[in-house]
Structure formats: structure tokens, C-alpha cells
Amino acid sequence: MKAIRYTDYQTFPQLVEVDKPTAGPGEVVLKVAASGACHSDVAVFNDFVEGTNPLCAPQFTLGHEVAGWADEIGEGVDGIERGEAYVVYGPVGCGHCRFCMVGQDTYCENVAEVGYLGIGLGRDGGMAEYVVVPARNLVPLGDADPVKASALADAGLTPYHAIKLSLPKLNKAGSTALVIGLGGLGLLAVQILKAMTSATIIATDTKEDALREAEKFGALTVPSGEGQTEKIRELTGGRGVDAVFDMVGVGPTVETAMKTVGTNGRVTIVGLGAAGSDYNWQWYKEPYEAELVKTYWGTLPELNELIALLQQGDLEPQYTTYTLDEGLDAYQKLLNGEVSGRAIIVPNERF
Template sequence: MKAARLHRYDPSIPADSLRVEEIDEPRIEGPFDVIVRVGAAGLCRTDIHVVEGQWAPIADPDGTLLPYVLGHENAGWVEEVGSGVTNVSVGDTVIVHPLITCGLCRACRAGNDMHCENGVFPGIAVDGGFAQLLKTSARSVVKLDPILEPKDIAALADAGLTAYHAVRKSVPYLYAGTKAVVIGAGGLGHIGIQCLKALTPAEIIVTDPNEKALELAKEWGADQTVKVEDGYVDTVLEMTDGKGAEVVFDYVGERGAEDDAWKMTRSGGYDFVIGYGGTINVPTIAVISTERNIIGNLVGTYNDLAELMIL
């Protein structure tokens, strides 16, 4: 089958680091294996970070797993199943959770499958979905209505899931009268805005440097928008009575957004870090004296993805 494989990590992202090649098709090996014929695969910013080598220290520190197929935002149709699979059948339309999890470790049993102690992440050090076929597991596939087209939903497997996961965790903090700031109305942020509107009564303030994105944010549910430019943090603080928002969602995580997010979070509030690439520099005295919380977000659970598909 044809597949796009990563051959080396390089911050300059050279054209020859990713090559389309003919490789062997994956095979059913275990009773809960599922092989999906890929109908669509999203290109995520994380894919760029993988090529740059940002994930190598975590997933492939010595580079011995190269080459492998990129792609962790996948949807398609079930091609083949193992003998123990009962939740999907050949021909079903499915979206694929980014992780393959064991279901047996403490994290999985607690419902935090994205922290599975035995999990693997297709597209990061093992073969992903930039190929005609993808091997995953029964625990990772969500069956969908056959009228849905994979090309319309593939990106929700990570971009949508990650945005939803963060908003889902924030629900207890966003009751009537609270405010939420969304930094970045791009690939993840626009989904986050819609999830916030659907799940919470909070007033939504969206920041972005792109005026067109801010116009769209209004259509998606933003109550107020602020263009990212000199002084924009002060503008947001004015909108939040000079105190900041109860929850800030940083869908950028670099180029200064990580610092601005902290400044816009009120005392006792929550700074949800979703985008990455930068560094958060916060004195410990600022954390304990204000009881502001920095919350990391790694994709989401299987249940999060199933809920998102209903939403």
C-alpha cells in the first residue's frame, strides 16, 4: 500500500524527510485489532512538531523507530477485525481515537485512557494514518452514521477531541455570570468556541490577530472579540472588570500567548494550556498567592470523542 513515512527529525522540515512509499499492509495479529481503510487523515500542527523532532525525546529518543507513517487524525471504514471485536463490523464508518490503549491499567480503569501506561500513539513513533490502511484497536474506533463522510470529520479525532476535552473539564468552573477567554480562533479554537457555547453559559471572549477569524468567531458563538495587537491583554482585562477570566483557553501555546494567558486568568482561575511550543515562566509566589491553576490537556478520552460525535 502507499504511505507517507517520516525518515528523519529536522527542525528545518526538509522536503525529503517525508516520503510517499510502498509498504506492506498491516495485518490482524490480536483478537481486538481493527484495520481501517483510511478515508481521510488530517494534518495537525503536532505532525509538524513530530517532523521537527519535538516529540522524539518522549517517543523515540534514539531514533530507532524511524521510518514510520505519520498521521493521527483519521477516519474511514472498517476493513477487517480481529476475532474478539464486537463493537464494529466490516464496512462501518468510524472515526479513530488517536491512542491505542490497553483498558487494563489504572489510568484506563479510571477513564483517563489518554494516560494509558501501555498506550501507543499511531503517527508518533508507530505507523499512523497517512496511508491507505491503518491498524488500530476496538477500543479506539467510534462507529458513526454511514451518511457521514470521513473527510468531514477526520480532523475531529484530535483537533476536535482536544478542544472538547479542555472545555469538558472546565464546565464546573463556568457557571452563569463567569467569563471564558479563548486565545486563538484557528483549527482548535473554533471548535472550542462552539463547545463552550453548547456546554456552558459563560460569556465568551475570543482573541486572534486575524480579523476574518474574529468575524467567524462571532458566528460560532463568541460574545466579544479582541484583535491580538499591542495592548490587547489590557483590553481583555477591562472586559473582565480588571480581574481576568475564570477560565482561559490557550489554543496557541507559543509566541507569547502562553504568557498572555496567565495574565488574563483571574485569581483562583484556570489557565488551560492546549497549544504548545513555548515555555511558561511563572514565579511560584504568583501561583500560590493567587491560587491560579495551570491545566495541561492531552487529546481526550474515548468517551470525550464519542460525546463530541453526538454534539
């Protein structure tokens, strides 16, 4: 079968012929319906050098945002039906530490023994006709579209996790939320906030078209640049924002987050931008009791919940599809910054 593989450090991926995988005990082979190309894949093949992360070292098949149909069911697997559609929870931990026990494999304490981070992250992923995954990592889709579901596996789950942890800040009338950065994750963050809270949603970005998209989903928008923080604060009645989500995580966006959060508010740095910020909250000045946290991806139960939002019709992920043969073009476009929304590779149209 064909697969898009990360073959060496700082080397553009290759479309190669590999053996079709088989399901070991507790595993399932999926016929891949959709596999999202992610900016973190670009970081892996473009920026990683030996030692950056030994758990995500070449070689492996890319693709950690995967949905497909169960094709081969391994020994000891119950409750998975051949031909049914599933979305894959990408992180794979040891399964028995205190984080894995609650489906939070992202923070597995035994990750070094596991030997990889997850599907398409050190272990073969879904940029192929077939992928083998632990049965535990499968979330049933029912009638939901596997292509849309794959777009949620990371780009939806990551904001969903951050938003869920911030709900205590938003569960009151008159609350406000700010989304900084309106790429795939940011636009989904706006929709998730709309579906789950009554907060006034403010969204900010440099790009005009991204602002217009966010408005379609019910956000008030403020462009980046001159007067940005003042305008955002004005939209909160001068109080500052209750829950800020920085989907970018670079110096200037972190600073915008810190300057706009209100007393008792919460800043979540969701984006994995490389640059930090020197900004400090000043003593004897608001915001008192504001908190700053960073999050990474999300949990297995949360992916299950997020699929319920998709099934209810509350989420409209933005994406463009490509065939597996066009997959390298998709990565090249991602590398060039020419992709808006998600680039989703569709290796198989149907089961």
C-alpha cells in the same frame, strides 16, 4: 497500497508503496476515509532527533486523526460492522492501567512496554489507503461525515477535554471564557464552549480573518497587541476570566492567560508551544485561588461525546481536503504555515 511515511529524523515524509495491513486478534482494518495532517506531525519529522521520544521514532506511516470504514475484522472482535464508519481514538496504551481503564490512554503508565504513543505516532497511522487499529479505539459515526469526524479526533478532542475539565468554572450565570489562538483547535474551542456553556466567549488572535471566523461562532474578539489584556478584562466587567484556554502555549500567550484570569479562575495550557513563560502571579495581588494546568489530547469517552456534538450539528470544523497523492503538498504547506483550518487527506472517497 500507498502510504505517507516518516522515514528518518529531520527528513520530509515520503509517499511510498507498502503492504496492505491485516487485522490481528482484537484489531480492525479500516479503509481510510480521512486523515488529518497535524502540526505535531511536522514537529515529529522536522524537529525530533534521536532520543527526543523513542516511542515516536522512525519509521512509521503518519496520520493520527483518522476516520474510515471497517474493512477486515480480526478474531475476537464483536460489535464492529464491516462497511460502517468509525473515527479512531489515536492514543494506544496498555489497556489495563488506571488511566487506560478509563479510556485515558494519553497518560498510560506502561507506555514504554507498549512501545509507541499511538496510531500515526510510533505505530502506523492513517496516511494510507488502509490502517489497522485496535477495535477498542473505534468510535462509531453513524451518519456523521468521516471527513469532519477526522478533524475532531485531535483538533476537537484536545479542546473538548480541556473545556470539560473547566466546566465547574463556567457553570454559573455571567461566566466568561477566553480562547487564545484561533487556529483549528481554537475555532473548535469556541464552538464547543458555545454548545456546552452559557459563558460569554472572548477570543483573541493576531490574525484578522481568524477573529472574524470566531465572531461567526458567537465570540467577542480582541486582537493581540496594544491594550489586549486590558480589553479582555474590560469584557469581563473587570473581574477577570473564569476559564482561559491557551491554544498556543508560548511565552507571550501564557503571559496573556496569566494576566487575564480572574480570582478563582483556571488557566489551561492546551497548546504545546515550545517556549515557556517566566510570568509569576504576584503575592498579595489577585487572582487568588486561580489555578494553572496543562492538558494533553483527551479520552476515549470524550471522543464519543464529541461525535454526538457533530451529529447534532453543533460543530463546523474548518478544513481543506487533499488526495493521498497530494498529501506531501499538504505537509509542505503545513510546514510553510500556509494552511488555515485542518488539511485532511482523503485516500478513499467511499467504502
